[in-house]
Amino acid sequence: MAAKPKLRIGLIGSGFMGKAHVFGFATAARVFDLPYEVELHTLADVTLAGAQAAAAGFGFAHATDRWQDLIENPDIDVVDITAPNALHKEMAMAAIAAGKHVYCEKPLAPLARDAEEMAIAAEAAGIKTQVGFNYLCNPIMALAREMIAGGELGDIRSYRGVHAEDYMRDASAPYSFRHDPAGGGALADIGSHALATAEYLLGPITRVMGDCVTMIDHRKDATGSARKIEVDDVGRAFLRFKNGATGSIEANWVATGRKMQHDFEVYGSKGALIFTGERFNELHFYNTDDATGRQGFRKIEASPDHPPYGQFCVAPGHQIGFNDLKAIEVAGYLDAIADRAPEPFNFRAGLRIQYLVETIQASAKSETWIATV
Template identity: 55%
Template sequence: MDRRKARIGLIGAGFMGRCHANAFRSVGGLFDLPVEPVPHMLSDISEESAIRNAALLGYKKATGDWRTLVADPEVDIVAVTAPNVLHEPIVLAAIAAGKAVYCEKPLSTTAESGWRMTEAAEKAGTLTLVGFNFLRNPMIKLAQEIVRSGELGEITGFRGRHAENYMCDPDTPHSFRTDPEGGGALADIGSHILSMARYLLGPITAVAGQSRTIHRTRPVKTGSLDRTPVVVDDMTHALLRFENGAEGSIEANWAATGRTMDLSWEITGTKGALAFSQERMNELLIHHAGGPGRSGFTKIEAGPAHPPYGAFCPAAGHHLGFNDLKVIEVAELLAAWASGGKCVTDFREAWQVQRCVEAIQQSARSGRSVDIH
């Protein structure tokens, strides 16, 4: 019996666009899904680029205008990997056209914009998913289960960090990342650690932030001697208060010399603790409080006992990678599309993360803590 077809329209063919394309190609060979994704149309910055990338990535049609893709009656799911500033118009048009929407994070450039998208999707009953793919790691799901089980006792603290070095060089040119609409380090990578904190511990109710712009000018383009002012943050620290009574902190830093992917966190409870780093993404460290001589963390290694690891490999210790997390994310999307269900990081959850980002930015400007209601 033929499986139902889900025809994919992909907007953007940069790094994340290619990750999406790879995930849609790979998911059927790893997950037993009731639906088959079909690469139908690709839209890119120009007609020429769209035609070239559609051929490379296996898409049947190509267009230089995303409006053509959204309006195509054969497209079922619109995957959005365009620049952040385009998310709202694309998404609202896709919702109006009756498409399911898979949007990369951040949801939009502001919480106000994100709310318009969320409200439109919920009123229309649209299936939505936002790409916080680090949450799809089986070790992160296991950590959530441990926290919720009470095994760690009362959760008292969270310390999180997302630090990378891709903006260390002061001569890295100005781009959408350093534009105010790009949001800076906190919006770009801090949203990942904030989404992780919410996933593991629940809602954040108050924040106090401090931000710094390390490189105050950047070249207007590669090789240019002309420089433009930078007004977004390179580094932000924030204190957090959670609804469950725990307190904690995060750091977002895209100019962290020597760090390539330090998405890490520790959770402290009255009976134990957990620790994780994306640099060792197939390991979760756990500590149970004990008597003298019983202190220390034990390593839990990812394996088939931690679904959906077994879909990729029948043996522990062989490791999942970044693109595998995107495949897991796409499997969730397609399963929800086939069943009429919903996804964990839907528009409403992404909007809540955006609210946390803006509250920290507001606190950093005012020097005062900000409540999130």
Template identity: 45%
Template sequence: MKTIGIGLVGSGFMGRCHANAYSSVAGLFDVPLKPKLKMLAEANPELAKEAARSLQFERFTADWPELVNDPEVELVDITAPNHLHQPIALAAIAKGKPVYCEKPLACTLEEAKTMRDASESAGVATLVGYNYLQNPMIQTAREIVQSGEIGELFSFRGVHAEDFMADAQAPYTNRLDAEQGGGALYDIGSHIISLARFLVGPLCEVMGMQSTVFTERPEATNSKQMKTVKVDDQTHFLARFENGCSGTLEAS
């Protein structure tokens, strides 16, 4: 079987999920290419070395451009913090390498458009990590909607709620850093928006509100030093779709 060399940037929760999927996919599905875990990039050498050992990558680096430029890396997978998505993706696209980028695609609409335009201009394949869209349940729901089996849609309600930040003593992370694309809307709201668009269609009007439940958190686990939180813990908004359907979406 032909292979494709994978370069993974980031080894957090989603990075581990991606690595495990690459390792097992050829044994579960009939795929044309078998992924080979070639290189992993992380924020520092120690973390990169340990993650590469744990996830069974051949090599590691603390310098993501080294990964992008490596000739054995044929696909660049980005699970790094949100603010790094654009520069890594643009560098990979410039090298003609396909990009699989976790959501949200970028921190601003302008950044996302730049990434889209670069991939289209270069003719490079790209994919955003909206994994829920591949769930058979969601695929079936879309088929039911499009077939007209349940009639015309007038209302949609979507909620994506997680509990990993429910504890006020949970420490501050990049998920809570505005400059790194943190907050509920960016982090998990992007999922419910993608599902709404997938099931109902494009949105044309939105009006919403955001709130920060815990305005400060410990700088680290068990730390008494507190850090101010400036992003949303919750986002709620009303939405209207181009087909006339209206509804509510929530991320918490």
């Protein structure tokens, strides 16, 4: 068997998402028949000591405190960005100019106009891109979309989506990059997942009516000074879909007790689906064709019948996890780089989500419905 070509990865950032990306590359290499041999080449972080410690722990050969070193190194093929949101554009544009493929965690950029510039640059340069929306890689999510598209629910009438967590619940927690008014807030941070899921399942959203609310109006920054918070802690929107369905989404990062509520409900003329991210190996299906006295939501458990679950585990109901979804995302992206498949969720798709976020924010300010297509 011929040796596979190497694909050398340069990672920017070693926090929660940086680690998740490393798990994704490591697992994908062992689960899937990738078109490349993945090499973890260089890790960049804010301090050299931190970068060296993370590189040693993650298995990178080199470490640096200058992310520009990844851009300037001709050996690196893919620049993987898990830095704070406001830095994504500068890093991605530099990588694109250097002819490197770019894998960027969401959101693609704080502002839609920046995301558009990034998408146009990547397309013009022929660069393959990926934005990190790994919840869409869940085999159960693919099953739900298949059931909806196949007519098992009949005509889709309504949709409800929510992404709620409580990591900003504590009013004494400090001001962070997520509070940056240039593009922060719950709607941008986690509402982006709710919007991506809604369009993944039902297709284009055509109109929105937004409501964005700040619940904690001041937080202390690193110097101890009080900073006024201008972004939303809770963001909601009513939705109209191209297929005629109506719906809503909610983003809430002060939802006390919620750690990972990425949920959806889909209601059709013949059936319904319910999903919760806190039990994301399950899908609940109601079928109006069931006999009277036997109707009710029944649980469908993830299994090898829902690819690529079987490549992780041969036993139904034994479950895959968050980092496995990253591995599926990585495998799809590497197939795209090798021209074996289209890009699963490229910069153009990431731009679409940022555009929806900003349209909802504009609607909340104007208190009017706004068209999105």
